[in-house]
Every structure is written in structure tokens, then in C-alpha cells.
Amino acid sequence: xxxxxxxxxxxxxxxxxxxxxxxxxxxxxxxxxxxxxxxxxxxxxxxxxxxxxxxxxxxxxxxxxxxxxxxxxxxxxxxxxxxxxxxxxxxxxxxxxxxxxxxxxxxxxxxxxxxxxxxxxxxxxxxxx
Amino acid sequence: xxxxxxxxxxxxxxxxxxxxxxxxxxxxxxxxxxxxxxxxxxxxxxxxxxxxxxxxxxxxxxxxxxxxxxxxxxxxxxxxxxxxxxxxxxxxxxxxxxxxxxxxxxxxxxxxxxxxxxxxxxxxxxxxxxxxxxxxxxxxxxxxxxxxxxxxxxxxxxxxxxxxxxxxxxxxxxxxxxxxxxxx
Numbered sequence: 001x002x003x004x005x006x007x008x009x010x011x012x013x014x015x016x017x018x019x020x021x022x023x024x025x026x027x028x029x030x031x032x033x034x035x036x037x038x039x040x041x042x043x044x045x046x047x048x049x050x051x052x053x054x055x056x057x058x059x060x061x062x063x064x065x066x067x068x069x070x071x072x073x074x075x076x077x078x079x080x081x082x083x084x085x086x087x088x089x090x091x092x093x094x095x096x097x098x099x100x101x102x103x104x105x106x107x108x109x110x111x112x113x114x115x116x117x118x119x120x121x122x123x124x125x126x127x128x129x
Numbered sequence: 130x131x132x133x134x135x136x137x138x139x140x141x142x143x144x145x146x147x148x149x150x151x152x153x154x155x156x157x158x159x160x161x162x163x164x165x166x167x168x169x170x171x172x173x174x175x176x177x178x179x180x181x182x183x184x185x186x187x188x189x190x191x192x193x194x195x196x197x198x199x200x201x202x203x204x205x206x207x208x209x210x211x212x213x214x215x216x217x218x219x220x221x222x223x224x225x226x227x228x229x230x231x232x233x234x235x236x237x238x239x240x241x242x243x244x245x246x247x248x249x250x251x252x253x254x255x256x257x258x259x260x261x262x263x264x265x266x267x268x269x270x271x272x273x274x275x276x277x278x279x280x281x282x283x284x285x286x287x288x289x290x291x292x293x294x295x296x297x298x299x300x301x302x303x304x305x306x307x308x309x310x311x312x313x
Contacts, residue, residue, distance in 0.1 A: 015242055025280075029273040029277065
């Protein structure tokens, strides 16, 4: 009962409208910005892009890396590392990536699988003059 | 309502004194808030808005504007951040909050409480800051993800600020009862 009195004392009914509007506007980025699906997966070894695969291709690619071959599977719009020649297999345990900007890295092999979206590839993140 | 300015022939010196008092109070509260340890830098309770909302109630909308903007300028000056990105963020947030609160203030004082106005102002403050920060640092997309957690925080912070403002206005007899604040 004291809680109700407290609210009745300091708040008014239309406050709920304000709170609802604020919540809706505050959480709108979650819906507007769905992130999207990756369009291409780009596989980079030693800083050089070896191959770029469209996301809808269902294939298993074997890339030759400094420590040995690495098998990468692309299926369902997701990419994951199936087999790797690195000692700790962290890349295999990384799981799948599907959204643009996500990446799987295999550091001993100097290999990266980056998901790219539909934006143009920009050379610089920011330019200061 | 305008207890301090009831006297129509209030002298200019007295008016400036009242404005200076409110500005100094808002400034000190803001500076203490800046030094207070926070888990995340943007998790500010926004207590200086207590003074600004009290100024809106007691001094009038325009004078509250003056208090808030002078507070931002002097605060940035004292912290050495005048005309830096931090200053731009502060001023954009404050101006947006003031605009939103001024719009809501006379229209619906019967239906809205000061706490609701404070929540709306706090949300306008952070969303303007997020927008400006995104524009300043070329990250309009990434910065939007700050909005949901900050919104949850500002709803509570705005409510607390509003409640404290109502309590203070009542205790200082600026209004006769708490219901006056919400009904006048």
C-alpha cells in the first residue's frame, strides 16, 4: 500500500505514456538495425585475400595455410572452420559467423574468415586532417 | 508558482543574484557528479537537473534556460573542456533536454508530474549526446547500440531526479503542498 501511495504522490497517469515512449524510442535500434546477413565471406591468409565466397554457396573450402590445410565450411549463410592444422583449434571452437563484421581468426596460421556485408569496402575507418 | 519573482518591480540586481545562485548550485552539483566514481563514464545520475527543473518551476522557463546553458559553459571552462568534444556533447544534451522539458512543462502540468518531465528530459539528453557522439566519431551505427542500456538507466535516474526536485520544492515552501507542483 505504501508503494501505491508513493506513486500517487509523485507521479501522474500520463507519466506512463512518457515512460512508454521513452522505452520504445530507446529500444528502437534493436529493431531498426537488424544487422543483416553476410553477403560474402572473405578468407585472408597472411594479409592477402585468398578467396571471397558468396554466402549462399554451400561448399567446403580447403585453404593451404602456413601450418597445413584448413577446412572451412560455408552452409546456410554461415561460415565455420571444420578442421585446422593449428595446435589449439581455437578457430574450430569459435563456431559460426553469419553477420557482416564478424570474423574467425586462426592466429598460428595467420588466417582470417571475415563476413562482409553489402556496404562498399572502405579503406579508412576515419580520416583526421 | 513564480514565488521568487512575485514582485514585478524586482530589481535587476536581485534577479541576477537569484540566477547566479541557481547556476552556482547546478555547477557544483555537476562537478561533484563528474568526480564521483562511476562503473561506466556515462552512468551519470544527472543531479544537476534537480536545480534546473526547480529553476523552471520557480524562476520561469527562460531563466532556467539561462541557468543551464551558463552552467554548461562554466563547467566546461573549469574542467578545461571548453570547445572540446566533451563540451559539444554536454551542450547538445542540455539544450535538447531543455527544449523537451520546456515543451512538456506548461502543456500538461496537470497530467504529467515533474518526474515524468524529468524522465523525458533525461532521455532527450542522452539521445542527443549519442547522436552527436556518433556524428563526431564517424560511428553512427555502432553508437546507437548504447541507447538501450542508457535508456533503462535514464528512466530510473530521471524519476529519482524528479522525485527529489518535488521533495525539495515542497520542503523549501516554494509550493504549498506536493500536489501543487503537479497541479498548478
